[in-house]
Amino acid sequence: MTFDIAIIGGGFAGLTAANHAALSGLKSVVFEAGGGEHYMCNSRVATGALHVAFRSPEDPADELYESIMAGTDGTAHPDITRSLAASAQATIDWMRDEGCDFIQHPRRSYGLPMMAPGREMRAGLDWENSGPNLFLKALAEKLAGRGGELRRGTRVAALEIDAGSVSGVRLESGEPVSARAVVIADGGFQADLDQIGQHITNAPDKIRQRNTQTGRGDGLRMAINVGAATVGLDKFYGHVLSRDALTSEKLWPYPQVDVICAKGIVVTPEGARFADEGQGGIYMANCIASLDDPLSATAVFDRTVWEDAKETDIVPPNPSLAENGGTVLQADALEDLAALAGIDSTGLVRTVEDFNGLIRAGSSPALDPARTTLTYPAHTIDKPPFYAIPLCAGITVTSGGLAVDGSARVLSKTGKPISGLYAAGSVVGGLEGGPRAGYVGGLIKAFGIGRIAGRTAAADMAV
Numbered sequence: 333m334t335f336d337i338a339i340i341g342g343g344f345a346g347l348t349a350a351n352h353a354a355l356s357g358l359k360s361v362v363f364e365a366g367g368g369e370h371y372m373c374n375s376r377v378a379t380g381a382l383h384v385a386f387r388s389p390e391d392p393a394d395e396l397y398e399s400i401m402a403g404t405d406g407t408a409h410p411d412i413t414r415s416l417a418a419s420a421q422a423t424i425d426w427m428r429d430e431g432c433d434f435i436q437h438p439r440r441s442y443g444l445p446m447m448a449p450g451r452e453m454r455a456g457l458d459w460e461n462s463g464p465n466l467f468l469k470a471l472a473e474k475l476a477g478r479g480g481e482l483r484r485g486t487r488v489a490a491l492e493i494d495a496g497s498v499s500g501v502r503l504e505s506g507e508p509v510s511a512r513a514v515v516i517a518d519g520g521f522q523a524d525l526d527q528i529g530q531h532i533t534n535a536p537d538k539i540r541q542r543n544t545q546t547g548r549g550d551g552l553r554m555a556i557n558v559g560a561a562t563v564g565l566d567k568f569y570g571h572v573l574s575r576d577a578l579t580s581e582k583l584w585p586y587p588q589v590d591v592i593c594a595k596g597i598v599v600t601p602e603g604a605r606f607a608d609e610g611q612g613g614i615y616m617a618n619c620i621a622s623l624d625d626p627l628s629a630t631a632v633f634d635r636t637v638w639e640d641a642k643e644t645d646i647v648p649p650n651p652s653l654a655e656n657g658g659t660v661l662q663a664d665a666l667e668d669l670a671a672l673a674g675i676d677s678t679g680l681v682r683t684v685e686d687f688n689g690l691i692r693a694g695s696s697p698a699l700d701p702a703r704t705t706l707t708y709p710a711h712t713i714d715k716p717p718f719y720a721i722p723l724c725a726g727i728t729v730t731s732g733g734l735a736v737d738g739s740a741r742v743l744s745k746t747g748k749p750i751s752g753l754y755a756a757g758s759v760v761g762g763l764e765g766g767p768r769a770g771y772v773g774g775l776i777k778a779f780g781i782g783r784i785a786g787r788t789a790a791a792d793m794a795v
């Protein structure tokens with residue numbers, strides 16, 4: 333088997349790179365581990381909100397760049413950040429040209445484009461009639477029309493190297509494939525419990541896989557084996573879920589408990605806060621995952637927040653959480669709630685008193701840990717009944733991954749590109765993470781860097 337370019341993974345990143353390579357005249361093949369017409373991948377089940385660090389991709393490029401840098405506290409790598417921001421408009425234009433329609437995000441206040449048709453927005457997974465599933469199919473058909481191939485049920489095991497350049501891949505079957513360029517687009521390492529155990533949590537089995545479990549870290553492993561550098565492996569994009577999501581398919585990816593956590597408090601069994609809830613759900617999911625016991629966090633709040641939860645989030649937790657079997661504990665006194673939730677009563681009452689006092693005084697930064705209120709104002713916990721929701725961290729996709737240059741070329745540990753090797757989508761690091769787990773957007777990483785990788789590989793080959 334001989335190709336110009338071999339792409340590992342048939343999600344949006346891989347199919348976008350493959351289509352761009354095929355449009356440039358390259359003989360392109362995508363190897364996809366999943367079998368069947370509807371092989372699972374995160375792209376297929378994505379909600380479809382296309383954003384760059386929660387900004388519209390059509391906002392000015394310099395503002396997008398600043399937003400990524402702000403969200404990652406300056407830890408994003410400038411070259412790939414600049415390229416992604418500068419090409420966001422061209423990326424969305426290309427998607428439109430390829431037949432992707434957009435609607436307004438159902439939460440109008442977000443002001444973000446969403447791939448049409450929108451998913452139903454109910455508890456549990458629904459993807460069959462969603463824009464992402466339909467566009468994934470369309471990209472596979474377009475690739476075939478452009479002379480490229482998508483080989484399903486074919487897992488890549490390793491990269492082949494010849495005289496310092498990547499010269500192809502080796503399939504799991506042992507078969508070698510020669511290619512002048514290889515794009516790794518395998519979707520990240522969130523479903524590899526060993527790797528997340530090494531970098532993200534000491535209890536990987538206590539984290540809810542809020543994804544299709546197809547990102548098994550193959551790409552990271554094979555690139556490291558040929559000398560690739562990695563960046564920011566310690567953070568992930570995810571959300572706070574009901575602890576019952578660990579055993580129920582109806583409680584992931586939605587409803588999320590992010591906004592409830594951000595308005596109330598999240599405590600340990602001792603009744604103590606352990607993180608700044610005001611940073612939002614992605615940050616809190618990371619903090620929960622890094623607890624010694626990630627199944628020891630509980631959200632505590634009052635009637636006001638529970639009433640608000642009929643409106644908050646795209647699948648409001650009130651009433652969808654309890655309706656789908658999620659635990660929502662309730663009591664008229666904090667002491668009784670503590671007993672129901674297995675939390676130390678004295679500790680919880682003290683924490684709530686301190687919290688209420690400093691929130692009323694407008695001094696939330698004096699709390700320990702501090703409580704920011706810029707994005708999510710804190711609500712005092714004083715209107716019974718009081719509520720508690722046992723939590724778990726849901727990991728959607730890893731934030732860190734392979735270090736790349738501004739043109740999606742994979743970098744070696746010496747900082748030089750590894751000849752013939754490119755990366756796209758969730759396997760790419762250097763755009764997300766940092767101390768507050770900044771998130772740029774899985775879809776823009778897939779479409780935007782997929783486009784850059786396919787075009788760069790073609791240009792490099794033409795030289």
Ligand SMILES: Cc1cc2nc3c(=O)[nH]c(=O)nc-3n(C[C@H](O)[C@H](O)[C@H](O)COP(=O)(O)OP(=O)(O)OC[C@H]3O[C@@H](n4cnc5c(N)ncnc54)[C@H](O)[C@@H]3O)c2cc1C
Nearest residue numbers: 341343344345365373375379380381488519757758774775
């Ligand atoms: C429920 C959910 C909702 C989401 N909603 C949004 C959203 O609204 N907006 C947003 O920006 N992001 C969202 N995301 C994230 C986004 O979907 C992903 O980050 C993005 O689709 C990743 O694309 P990808 O091509 O890199 O990876 P994937 O789509 O995961 O594709 C990778 C493919 O590689 C294949 N593969 C893996 N290993 C191998 C191997 N060794 N050989 C061959 N093939 C291999 C896998 O089988 C898979 O098909 C969501 C994710 C989930 C799970």
